[in-house]
Amino acid sequence: MPDSQFTKRVFSGIKPSGGMTMGNYLGAIKRWVQMQDEEYETIYCVVDLHAITVWQDPADLKRSTHEVAAAMIASGIDPARSILFNQSQVPAHAELGWLFNCVARLGWMNRMTQFKEKAGKNAEKQSLGLYAYPSLMAADILAYHATHVPVGEDQKQHVELTRDIAAKFNHDYGVEFFPMTEPVIEGPGMRVMNLRDGTKKMSKSGESDMERINMLDDADAISKKFKKARTDPEPLPEVMDGLKNRPEAKNLVEIYAALAGITPDSVLNLYGGEGWGKFKPALADLAVEKLAPISGEMTRLMDAPDELDRILAAGADKAAEIAEPILERTFEIMGFVRGRR
Ligand code: AMP
Ligand code: TRP
Numbered sequence: 001m002p003d004s005q006f007t008k009r010v011f012s013g014i015k016p017s018g019g020m021t022m023g024n025y026l027g028a029i030k031r032w033v034q035m036q037d038e039e040y041e042t043i044y045c046v047v048d049l050h051a052i053t054v055w056q057d058p059a060d061l062k063r064s065t066h067e068v069a070a071a072m073i074a075s076g077i078d079p080a081r082s083i084l085f086n087q088s089q090v091p092a093h094a095e096l097g098w099l100f101n102c103v104a105r106l107g108w109m110n111r112m113t114q115f116k117e118k119a120g121k122n123a124e125k126q127s128l129g130l131y132a133y134p135s136l137m138a139a140d141i142l143a144y145h146a147t148h149v150p151v152g153e154d155q156k157q158h159v160e161l162t163r164d165i166a167a168k169f170n171h172d173y174g175v176e177f178f179p180m181t182e183p184v185i186e187g188p189g190m191r192v193m194n195l196r197d198g199t200k201k202m203s204k205s206g207e208s209d210m211e212r213i214n215m216l217d218d219a220d221a222i223s224k225k226f227k228k229a230r231t232d233p234e235p236l237p238e239v240m241d242g243l244k245n246r247p248e249a250k251n252l253v254e255i256y257a258a259l260a261g262i263t264p265d266s267v268l269n270l271y272g273g274e275g276w277g278k279f280k281p282a283l284a285d286l287a288v289e290k291l292a293p294i295s296g297e298m299t300r301l302m303d304a305p306d307e308l309d310r311i312l313a314a315g316a317d318k319a320a321e322i323a324e325p326i327l328e329r330t331f332e333i334m335g336f337v338r339g340r341r
Pocket of ligand 2: 011012013014037047136137141149151155
C-alpha cells in the first residue's frame with residue numbers, strides 16, 4: 001500500500017502532568033482546532049500513560065486528565081467531529097508500544113534531546129519509561145496509521161523517530177504497512193518560552209508558577225505575570241531583526257502575534273519604538289481577552305467530571321475501532337499466534 005493510499009489522519013496528544021499552559025494552547029491546541037475544518041480525520045488524545053514516566057500523584061493524575069480534556073473541548077475540539085479520549089482506555093497503545101520497543105534501536109533513543117534535557121545529570125534515577133517514551137509515542141501515532149502529527153517544535157525529533165520505526169518495521173517485514181508520518185509545525189507561537197528565561201520553553205512542570213501562563217489563570221494573575229516577565233532595558237525595535245539575542249523580548253512579541261493572529265512584524269509595526277510599560281499591559285489585556293472565555297468554559301467542564309468521563313469513554317470506543325485491527329494486523333505480520341478472535 002503506497003503512502004498516498006493512507007487516509008489523511010491527524011493524531012496528537014498532551015500529557016496530563018500539571019496544569020495546561022498558554023504554550024499548550026498556542027503551540028498545539030489552537031492548530032488542532034483548525035484541522036477539524038480541513039481535510040483530515042482528527043484524533044486527539046490525553047496521553048496518560050506518558051504522564052507517569054515521571055511521578056504523578058493518583059489524585060493529581062485524575063484531575064490533570066480532566067483538565068487537559070476540558071482545555072481541548074473549551075478551546076474548540078468538538079467530540080462529535082474529532083475522536084477525543086485518554087490513552088490508557090485503549091490497550092492497543094501499550095501493546096504496539098512494546099512491539100516497537102523491539103524495533104527501535106538503543107542508538108536512536110540515545111539521541112533524543114528531550115530525554116537528555118529532562119534527565120539532566122540524574123539519568124540513572126529516571127524511570128525506564130521516560131527513556132522508552134518516544135517508542136510509545138510512535139505507537140500512539142502508528143496505531144491509527146496517522147499521516148499528520150501537529151505538535152510544537154520540541155516534538156519534531158520524536159515524529160522523526162516514529163518515521164524511523166515505521167521504515168524499519170516495513171523494511172524488516174517486507175511490507176508497506178505503516179505510513180511515513182509528517183510533523184505539522186507552523187505559525188508564530190509554535191514555541192512559547194518561559195517568562196523568566198527566554199531560552200527555556202514554557203512548561204507545565206517548570207519550577208516557578210511565575211514563568212508560565214496557565215490556561216486557568218485569572219486576569220490578575222495574567223497581568224502580574226506579564227508585568228514581572230523578564231525583559232531588557234531596550235525599547236521594541238521596528239523589525240524582527242532587532243530582536244536577535246533578545247530572547248525574552250522576542251518571546252513576548254511572538255506571544256502577542258500568536259494571540260492576535262498576526263505576524264510578529266505587524267506587532268512591531270504597532271509597537272516599534274515603544275517601551276515595556278506600554279507593551280506589557282497591552283499584551284496582558286490581549287491574553288485575558290483570548291483566554292478568559294476558554295478558562296470559563298474549562299471551569300464549567302471540570303465541575304462536571306462525569307460528563308467528561310462519558311466523552312472520553314465514547315471517544316475511546318471509537319479510537320479502539322481503528323487501532324485494534326491495525327494492531328491485530330501488526331501481530332499477524334510479525335508471526336504471532338492469535339487464535340482467540
Ligand atoms: P506537553 O505539555 O509536553 O504534553 O505538550 C503537549 C503539546 O503542547 C505538544 O504538542 C507540545 O509541543 C506543545 N507545547 C507544550 N509546551 C509548549 C510551548 N511552550 N510552546 C509551544 N508548544 C508547546
Ligand atoms: N510527547 C508529546 C509531548 O510531550 C505528547 C505525545 C504523546 C504526543 N504521544 C503523542 C504528541 C503522539 C503527538 C502524537 O508533548
